Amino acid sequence: MDQPIPTPLSPATPEDAGPIVLALPKGRILDELGPVLARAGIAPASDYADESSRRLRFPTDDPALDVIRVRSFDVATFVAHGAAQIGICGADVLMEFDYPEIYAPLDLGIGRCRVSVAEPVDAPADDPSRWSRITVATKYPNIAQRHFAARGVQAEIVHLNGAMELAPSMGLAKLIVDLVQTGSTLKANGLREGEVIAHVTSRLVVNRTALKTRPEAIGAWIARFRAALAERDAR
Numbered sequence: 001m002d003q004p005i006p007t008p009l010s011p012a013t014p015e016d017a018g019p020i021v022l023a024l025p026k027g028r029i030l031d032e033l034g035p036v037l038a039r040a041g042i043a044p045a046s047d048y049a050d051e052s053s054r055r056l057r058f059p060t061d062d063p064a065l066d067v068i069r070v071r072s073f074d075v076a077t078f079v080a081h082g083a084a085q086i087g088i089c090g091a092d093v094l095m096e097f098d099y100p101e102i103y104a105p106l107d108l109g110i111g112r113c114r115v116s117v118a119e120p121v122d123a124p125a126d127d128p129s130r131w132s133r134i135t136v137a138t139k140y141p142n143i144a145q146r147h148f149a150a151r152g153v154q155a156e157i158v159h160l161n162g163a164m165e166l167a168p169s170m171g172l173a174k175l176i177v178d179l180v181q182t183g184s185t186l187k188a189n190g191l192r193e194g195e196v197i198a199h200v201t202s203r204l205v206v207n208r209t210a211l212k213t214r215p216e217a218i219g220a221w222i223a224r225f226r227a228a229l230a231e232r233d234a235r
């Protein structure tokens with residue numbers, strides 16, 4: 001009697017698992033990333049950097065690698081869940097989510113900025129250690145909460161997705177926690193930078209399970225990015 005053909009529950013070999021998926025963030029990191037990707041030998045078959053395109057997943061000239069283009073915060077989510085095996089995102093995003101499934105082996109040295117507390121320039125000088133509660137507008141609720149909790153202050157978070165700088169003058173919050181690079185956005189909105197919570201650069205991130213199940217393929221990509229950075233930094 002013929003044996004029934006078993007339905008595969010998981011791919012027999014890593015090659016059967018399909019191409020490795022690299023999640024790239026839309027926006028400013030993508031602009032800075034182009035030369036690093038080129039040095040790493042990643043040439044998307046279509047124009048992944050054309051943000052007017054409605055396409056979100058792109059083949060590359062390597063059949064074993066596809067690229068997806070998603071929001072910066074979502075890079076971490078795709079990689080943490082293993083939908084993408086590797087990705088690139090800011091350390092701010094990694095700090096905010098703190099996903100145990102993500103391993104960040106390489107600092108790409110791009111997207112340099114900091115996560116800082118800011119307040120109105122005309123705010124009276126005040127000693128934060130005397131506060132018990134404070135309202136904070138931010139798109140980083142976990143970072144902000146942890147920062148103030150470590151100082152014994154309970155932060156009431158107003159969660160915004162952008163334009164945090166408007167919050168103090170419009171009575172939404174006393175402070176903001178946001179990214180600062182040149183400081184011009186703060187200045188243009190009557191704010192000044194206070195404590196720097198963290199310095200930020202973009203990182204190569206990897207799903208830990210994928211690294212265990214496909215160590216050669218993913219290890220090879222980490223090595224290619226490492227070599228690309230060394231070549232860039234040697235110039």
Ligand SMILES: Nc1ncnc2c1ncn2[C@@H]1O[C@H](COP(=O)(O)OP(=O)(O)OP(=O)(O)O)[C@@H](O)[C@H]1O
Pocket residue numbers: 025026027028029071072073089090091092093111112113161179180181182200201202
């Ligand atoms: N002013 C800045 N200077 C340098 N790097 C920055 C700056 N702002 C953001 N970044 C870095 O770029 C990442 C993406 O920021 P960007 O502003 O492009 O996207 P976003 O506006 O947060 O995303 P979305 O449009 O999806 O909400 C941030 O997570 C951070 O690591």
Ligand SMILES: O=P(O)(O)OC[C@H]1O[C@H](OP(=O)(O)OP(=O)(O)O)[C@H](O)[C@@H]1O
Pocket residue numbers: 162163178179180181182183184185186
């Ligand atoms: O210190 P600066 O050089 O002024 O940079 C800081 C600004 O850059 C980021 O905003 P972005 O330009 O990404 O706009 P968005 O928050 O609306 O996405 C950040 O949220 C700040 O608003």
